[in-house]
Amino acid sequence: MSLSKLVLRSMKKNMRHYYLYFFALIFSVTLYFSFVTLQNNAEVLDTVDQSGTAKAGFAAATYMLYFIVLFFVLYANHLFMKRRSKEIGLYQLIGMTKGLIVRLLAIESILLFVGAIVLGMLAGFFSSRLFAMILLRVLEKEALVTMTFSTEALQQSIVVFAILLVIVLVQMAWMIYRVSLLSLFSASKQADERVKRFSPLQMVVGFLGLVFIAYGYYASTKLFDINSKGNLMLNMIIILATTIGGTFLVFRFSVAFIMNSIRLKKNGHLTARDVLALTPIMHRMKGNAKSLTLITVLTGVSLGFTTLAYISYYSSESSAYSQVPGDYVLLEDKGQEFLKKLEENNIAFDKRDYRLQSVSASFTQLLSESQQNEDNPLFGLDGIIYIIPLSDYQQLVPEASVSDNDVILTNYGGYMAEMFPLEKGRDVVVTPRGPEGTKEEMLHVKEVRHESIISGTVTSGPGGPIFIVPDALFEKLAAHDVPDMWQNQTTINLKNKSDLALAEKLYMQSNGENFIQSYEEERKGNIELLGIIIFTAAFLGLAFLMTTGSILYFKQMSEAEEERGSYTILRKIGFAEKDIMKGIYMKQAFNFGVPLIIGLLHSYFAVKSGWFLFGSELTTPLWIAMSCYIALYAIFAVLSVGYYKKVIRESL
Incomplete structure (x- = not known):
């Protein structure tokens, strides 16, 4: 031939x-x-x-x-x-x-x-x-x-x-x-490694694997905690080492030991499902620990990367709103020509004016007792905080009230609020920005809110805190103002969103200065910046998923061919196809489910540790990404079950 x-x-x-x-x-x-x-x-x-x-x-x-x-x-x-x-x-x-x-x-x-x-x-x-x-x-x-x-x-x-x-x-x-x-x-x-007899040492090592994973998860929740000690990069390496090492030990010892314990409790009275599920799971998990660990880690990494990219994209609207908290924001009484054009084109809008005043304050005084340590970047930091009078704030929140030296802290959000939370009930000393020797004022933070009302341009970035103070106190602090500071903000919200397209055209014609800001322009800018990331992340995640799912499927094909002789014996002694398939269902649930579940847990804790650095929305992007991975893994599991069913039918 x-x-x-x-x-x-x-x-x-x-x-x-x-x-x-x-x-x-x-x-x-x-x-x-x-x-x-x-x-x-x-x-x-x-x-x-x-x-x-x-x-x-x-x-x-x-x-x-x-x-x-x-x-x-x-x-x-x-x-x-x-x-x-x-x-x-x-x-x-x-x-x-x-x-x-x-x-x-x-x-x-x-x-x-x-x-x-x-x-x-x-x-x-x-x-x-x-x-x-x-x-x-x-x-x-x-x-x-x-x-x-x-x-x-x-x-x-x-x-x-x-x-x-x-x-x-x-x-x-x-x-x-x-x-x-x-x-x-x-x-x-x-297999990847020879399977030996179980011993008490292996039981201890398997338990250590679970401990390592649990420690990695716990450490990930403290990774960006301002009270945590140590170098950030070193902590990340330790988390990766303990999580990956623990995953290997779980596959190498823990799962196999649990399956063996269940088998021993039956005292030799094993059903067909036990023979086709417990024993193969015990030996396959243990023998193929390296490849299963690799598949699990790849699943977790790809899912985590995809989720973080989707969080960034999904949060583009809220991120834009924290920078431009209204359809349009006009600073320093600018943009009057733009407002006139809106009126000429019969575009109805709501208008809110905010008076602004800056004061010097110590951020340390806003931190809780546990956060007041030298490792906190805000410890000992004096900075500028803007204040607005209560009457202006009541345009947005009519029920708001403060008196005397009580204040409401608001506008504080984003990753700063997650990493450095500020507490209500704190007393903070503020100093009007004026001549040297200006009298200080002691303010009491009555309430902490997070809604965005002031432009990120004013607060030197989205999510910067501001104080809502009584009008009398505002007038008192404003008497010492220094020149060239932000004094006014006008927030414009269209009553009918169908007018947005025309309003954007008028905005583009009027925006010759940097004092007019558009939420829609900011949102589209975020989308253009993050759209490429989510597009590439989605397809790379899909490629990762095809890789790991296909490899698991190929391994199941190999195992099915190796076990063909066992199925022939079971069929000859009288077991029906449905009896054998019960064990196969359980086996495939473990083969695909365990790596997927551990991979999902890895990605969840990885994403949970630093998601706020990528956006402001976690739950929806995370569930959508996880659901896609679960659905696609389920497809591979169904294909694997179908192949086993074909082998079982051909075995007799």
């Missing part, structure tokens, strides 16, 4: 094992080629932004995507080579040299790669327009997207996947040349 016929027969025989790998490879090429096409599409980039950040973002995403594909292909190829070890051993027994076997498998890999690359590039060419439309939709841009073929994208994709093919061929040749003929017949049954 010629080598070409042998290649075709071998590919036909193994295609039922390769189809998901082939699909995942096509999907990876499609994503990569689409990103490179977008990176070289001048029309899309000109529409997205003029600064070149989009092109740089796409370039970074393509490099990350390539490393994801590289990891996936090398790991999957390693699994398939282990599965085909007996086949390779038989080739050697019938007299084929290792060099001829390498040529045979190399031709298979080249044909598989060429087919996947061709189909992936075709799909990428047709889907690049869809991706461009999704990107423009995320950025809220209006543009005509045409299908363009990029020779630069074609050349770059061919080069990088040719390099990947060479790496795969080298890996394959290395695996064939370095193993003996005898080891090939047992390679498919080898």
Whole structure:
């Protein structure tokens, strides 16, 4: 038989094992080629932004995507080579040299790669327009997207996947040349590590794994706590080390020990479900701890990265409002021409005027007792805080009231409020900004609120605190004002949001000065800044998910083939398919559920520790991202169950 016929027969025989790998490879090429096409599409980039950040973002995403594909292909190829070890051993027994076997498998890999690359590039060419439309939709841009073929994208994709093919061929040749003929017949049954008998020491080590993970989670909640000690980078390294190390120990010892304990309690009275679930779970979890740890960590990292990107994008509106707390904000009595144009065009609006006055205050006095230490950046810091009179604030909150030297602290939000919370009930000394020797005033913080009412331009950034003081106290403090400070803010809110488009046109015509601010302009600026991030993060997260889910599925395919003989015996002694499938359901719930649950927990605590640095909304973005991952993992679990069902039916 010629080598070409042998290649075709071998590919036909193994295609039922390769189809998901082939699909995942096509999907990876499609994503990569689409990103490179977008990176070289001048029309899309000109529409997205003029600064070149989009092109740089796409370039970074393509490099990350390539490393994801590289990891996936090398790991999957390693699994398939282990599965085909007996086949390779038989080739050697019938007299084929290792060099001829390498040529045979190399031709298979080249044909598989060429087919996947061709189909992936075709799909990428047709889907690049869809991706461009999704990107423009995320950025809220209006543009005509045409299908363009990029020779630069074609050349770059061919080069990088040719390099990947060479790496795969080298890996394959290395695996064939370095193993003996005898080891090939047992390679498919080898796990990552040999499974030994359980001992009390392993029980202790498994418990330590849970302790390490719990400590990592606890330390992550204190990572940005101003009262926590130590270097931030060192603390992050410790959290990563304990969490990843604990995950390995859990898979290596804890799960297996729990399954073994359950099995021993049955005193040998094992049902078919126990035989097909408890024992395989015990040994597979323990034997494949390294790969399961890697999959879990990748799941947690990709989900955490995707969630943080989505938090940033989802929070674009609230972030814009903290900077511009109204449809329009006019500072220092500017923008009167803009207001006149609104009236001329019959655009109804509500107007609120705020008088402003700055005072010097010590932030230390606003901190709780536990926060007043030298490690707190606000400790010993004197700064400027703006005050507004109660009567102006009552335009927004009519029921608000303060008297004497009581004040309401408001406008304080964002990451500053999360990291450095200020307490009510504190006394703070303020000094009017005037001549030296100006009399100090002792204020009592009656209440702390977080609504945004003053522009971030005034407070030197969004979320800066302000005091609401009685009118009499405001007049007293304002008597010593120094020149060139912010004195007034006018907040404009349109009564009918359908007038926003026309109002924005008038704003663009009138905004010759920096004293007029638009919430819509600020929001769109945030979206343009964060849209590229969420777009690339979503697709990179999808690529990570395809990688980890596919690898888990490939491992289940291998296990199903290895256990085919056991299913044959069970069917022959009278067990029905539904009885066997009960154990398979439980096994797949563990194989996919445990890495997913631990990965979700890893990502949750990672995101929870510093989400406020990326935005102001946590719950909705987190649940949406997690739901997507759970749904896609469920698809892989269903595919795995379907494959097991097929093997069980064929076993008799």
